Amino acid sequence: MPESPLSTDGSLAPQPPMPVRRLHNYLYYPRLFYLQWVENIFEENADTATGTALHRQADAPSRYDEDKSTALREGLPEGARLRSLRLESETLGLVGVMDIVEGGADGNCVVDYKKGSARRLEDGTRTAKEADAVQIAAYALLLREHGTSVESAAIYYAEDKRRVPVELSEELLNKTMVALAEAKAIAAAGQMPPPLVNARRGDHGSAYPVCLPKESAWWAQARERTLADDAQLRLAFPTGELPPDFTGEPPADHDPMPPPRPPRDDGELLVVQKPGSQVGQRGGEFVVTVQREVVRKLPLNQVRGIYLYGAVQMTAQAAGSCLENGIDVAYFAASGRFLGLLRGLPMSGVDARIGQTKLFQEPFFRLKIARECIRAKIHNQRVMLMRNGDVPDKVLRLLAETRDATEDTRDIPELMGCEGAAANIYFEQFASMLKGAEWRFDFQGRNRRPPRDPVNALLSLGYSILAKELAGVCHAVGLDPFLGFMHQPRYGRPALALDLMEEFRPLVADSVAITLINRGEIDPGDFIRSANGTFLNEQGRRRFWEAWFRRMDNEVSHPQFGYKMSYRRMLEVQARQLWRVVRGDTPTYHGFTTR
Numbered sequence: 001m002p003e004s005p006l007s008t009d010g011s012l013a014p015q016p017p018m019p020v021r022r023l024h025n026y027l028y029y030p031r032l033f034y035l036q037w038v039e040n041i042f043e044e045n046a047d048t049a050t051g052t053a054l055h056r057q058a059d060a061p062s063r064y065d066e067d068k069s070t071a072l073r074e075g076l077p078e079g080a081r082l083r084s085l086r087l088e089s090e091t092l093g094l095v096g097v098m099d100i101v102e103g104g105a106d107g108n109c110v111v112d113y114k115k116g117s118a119r120r121l122e123d124g125t126r127t128a129k130e131a132d133a134v135q136i137a138a139y140a141l142l143l144r145e146h147g148t149s150v151e152s153a154a155i156y157y158a159e160d161k162r163r164v165p166v167e168l169s170e171e172l173l174n175k176t177m178v179a180l181a182e183a184k185a186i187a188a189a190g191q192m193p194p195p196l197v198n199a200r201r202g203d204h205g206s207a208y209p210v211c212l213p214k215e216s217a218w219w220a221q222a223r224e225r226t227l228a229d230d231a232q233l234r235l236a237f238p239t240g241e242l243p244p245d246f247t248g249e250p251p252a253d254h255d256p257m258p259p260p261r262p263p264r265d266d267g268e269l270l271v272v273q274k275p276g277s278q279v280g281q282r283g284g285e286f287v288v289t290v291q292r293e294v295v296r297k298l299p300l301n302q303v304r305g306i307y308l309y310g311a312v313q314m315t316a317q318a319a320g321s322c323l324e325n326g327i328d329v330a331y332f333a334a335s336g337r338f339l340g341l342l343r344g345l346p347m348s349g350v351d352a353r354i355g356q357t358k359l360f361q362e363p364f365f366r367l368k369i370a371r372e373c374i375r376a377k378i379h380n381q382r383v384m385l386m387r388n389g390d391v392p393d394k395v396l397r398l399l400a401e402t403r404d405a406t407e408d409t410r411d412i413p414e415l416m417g418c419e420g421a422a423a424n425i426y427f428e429q430f431a432s433m434l435k436g437a438e439w440r441f442d443f444q445g446r447n448r449r450p451p452r453d454p455v456n457a458l459l460s461l462g463y464s465i466l467a468k469e470l471a472g473v474c475h476a477v478g479l480d481p482f483l484g485f486m487h488q489p490r491y492g493r494p495a496l497a498l499d500l501m502e503e504f505r506p507l508v509a510d511s512v513a514i515t516l517i518n519r520g521e522i523d524p525g526d527f528i529r530s531a532n533g534t535f536l537n538e539q540g541r542r543r544f545w546e547a548w549f550r551r552m553d554n555e556v557s558h559p560q561f562g563y564k565m566s567y568r569r570m571l572e573v574q575a576r577q578l579w580r581v582v583r584g585d586t587p588t589y590h591g592f593t594t595r
Contacts, residue, residue: 017088018183020096020138023176026183027131030193038187039351039478076103089145093184098139107151110143112136117159128155128166137176140168190351192583268302271545273309273538275334281318303327309541310334328472338468343475352478355582356496360483363411369499369581369589370415370486371406376503376591378403378422383594384506388514389432399425412486419502426506430455435518450533457527457534458516461544462509463501469568470497470504473575479582500574503591507556508567512547521547559593 018037026033076082080103088095100111112135118126128136132155140150154163166172186193272279272288277295280287286303288296300321305328308314314329319342322329329342359365382399385391402422409415434455451457471494474481484495486502516522526540536544555564558573565573574592581589 017090017093017095018180018187020094020135020142023094023138023180023183024131024135026186027134027179030186031195033183034186034192037183038190038192076101076108078103078105087142087146089142092141092145092180094138094142094180096139096142098143101143101148104152107149108143109152109154110136110139110150111154111156111163112139113156113158115158118155118157118164126157126160126162126164128164133166133172134176134179136166137168137172138180141173141176192351192585268298269305269307269549270296270298270303271307271309272312273334273541275311278313278315279306279308279318280315281321286318286321300325300327305330307332330468330472332464338464341468341472341475343472352579352583353480355584356480356483359582360485360489366485367409367412367415368587369578370412371409372589372591373486373499373502374415374419375403375406376593377419377505378406379591379593380503380506381422381426384433384510384514385426385429388518389429391429391432395425395429415486430510433514433518451535453534454522454524454527455513455517457536458513458522458544459509461536461541462512462548463505465548466501466504466509467494467497470494470500470571470575473497473571474500477572477575477579479575479579496578500571500578503574503593504567504571507592507594508551512544512551515551516543516547556594559590 022033022037025036082098082101084097084099085101086095086097098110099113102109102111112132114132119129121127136153136155140153143150150168153166153168155166156163270279270286270288274290274295277288277290280289281300284300286298286300286306287294306314306322307330309332311334319329321327322342323344326344331339331342333339378399382396382403385399386396399422402418402425406415406418409418451460471481474494474496479496481494481497483489484497484499487493487495487498489495522540522543526536526543528535528537552568553566555566556570557564558570570592577586578589580586
């Protein structure tokens with residue numbers, strides 16, 4: 001089960017008791033410690049999932065009563081065990097759950113379980129890793145604080161399938177107290193430590209999709225350059241530090257960085273649209289039924305999201321499992337209009353939210369972000385026409401000039417004038433990207449609310465889903481999706497999601513519509529025309545989703561870093577970049593563009 005995103009500690013102390021596992025994080029990777037402890041941001045990966053499964057062997061809590069408490073203080077009988085013993089100390093400011101405390105021939109022994117293997121000395125002797133040894137020493141300190149003597153300690157390494165003893169020396173205990181004080185000082189300072197670059201801990205840790213160490217270092221370099229040249233930005237951003245091992249060079253194209261892989265990257269999206277359907281749960285599976293007949297089953301751990309259209313129900317048990325396991329449930333009207341999202345509590349990300357609110361009140365900063373969003377959008381519109389259309393060179397030149405003019409706009413209304421002019425040019429030429437005279441004839445330009453022809457119905461549905469995707473991404477990374485820099489945060493609109501969506505409109509939503517039409521995957525019979533507008537029917541939506549999934553899974557190169565990843569993951573990388581901007585890690589947002 002994922003860690004709870006909500007702390008219910010109600011004390012007024014500056015810092016609540018620190019979990020012992022966070023002390024381990026600090027020694028392993030200080031940036032990971034800060035993200036998980038201070039900002040409560042946790043990403044599951046294969047290693048942490050394996051570790052969780054391993055701990056289940058030791059985590060069935062023993063019954064703990066006064067007799068057991070007395071026996072623990074006086075010394076457990078040899079062979080007796082207490083599992084998942086939770087202790088807290090106000091004096092130490094620590095709280096921890098010990099895997100096993102057992103009675104041995106020489107007294108109490110504390111045992112911790114680890115997924116990996118022990119460190120090997122030159123003579124082949126196995127010894128505990130430093131962070132692991134400090135963690136178990138912290139457990140010993142907690143036990144002693146509660147009046148229990150601890151004579152020995154050991155770590156069970158699953159890969160080695162053996163215990164490695166840990167000597168509870170004064171040196172180790174003192175090192176533990178020093179590490180605890182350092183970790184608390186970093187948490188109190190409120191400044192996230194710099195990333196580790198070219199280090200396995202930075203590149204392969206569970207928080208890699210959040211830390212993005214090499215990307216963060218590159219953005220930090222851009223930050224220093226920009227602050228040196230821009231007096232207005234220096235007023236908003238304090239001086240920062242680059243990591244000491246950073247070379248100052250962006251990664252070479254021939255040596256691309258590993259793309260971030262957030263959790264559930266390979267999971268399936270369950271789309272249910274048949275009226276009268278119900279999504280329930282039986283054991284570890286989601287079960288879709290229609291009139292009590294099972295039509296589909298999917299293991300819970302293979303689902304990354306559920307989309308429900310129209311008159312489709314979900315049981316309370318299934319909804320609870322979705323909340324517990326971080327599976328989004330999106331609700332759409334039968335027409336495809338996005339209605340809302342069922343999702344658990346967001347990552348706290350308080351530093352980013354404070355920064356987002358502060359910078360929202362800075363007109364110069366808002367304009368800077370908005371310019372880049374619109375510049376990238378116009379660039380990508382031009383690319384779409386170059387790839388798929390048959391347009392005069394003067395049209396491409398005019399779009400390029402409009403794109404470049406965004407840099408000189410003095411306020412948001414003037415920038416919106418550039419965006420509107422580019423949109424008019426783009427949609428005047430949009431029909432040139434469509435194969436088939438009937439589609440060209442039917443499409444007379446962009447219209448919406450409601451869409452009045454099949455092409456606009458496809459575009460409107462694509463934009464609605466893209467807005468939903470980015471609202472969820474903003475929520476997930478710790479940004480407020482309703483507080484944007486260009487779109488006005490009014491009337492329930494996810495303004496920040498709409499800001500980030502601009503650069504992806506042509507490349508994702510428009511591309512899906514064009515592909516469906518040009519490949520003959522959709523025809524006029526897939527639409528319903530009425531006085532209320534034109535919408536896809538059930539069969540049309542099914543075909544639309546097939547094309548949407550293909551596009552979102554299509555891999556594309558990152559414009560700054562050269563690595564390839566799916567559009568779905570690229571949405572998150574862009575949101576993570578903006579997350580760094582509002583935190584003050586970098587003052588410049590780079591819009592996503594392609595060639």
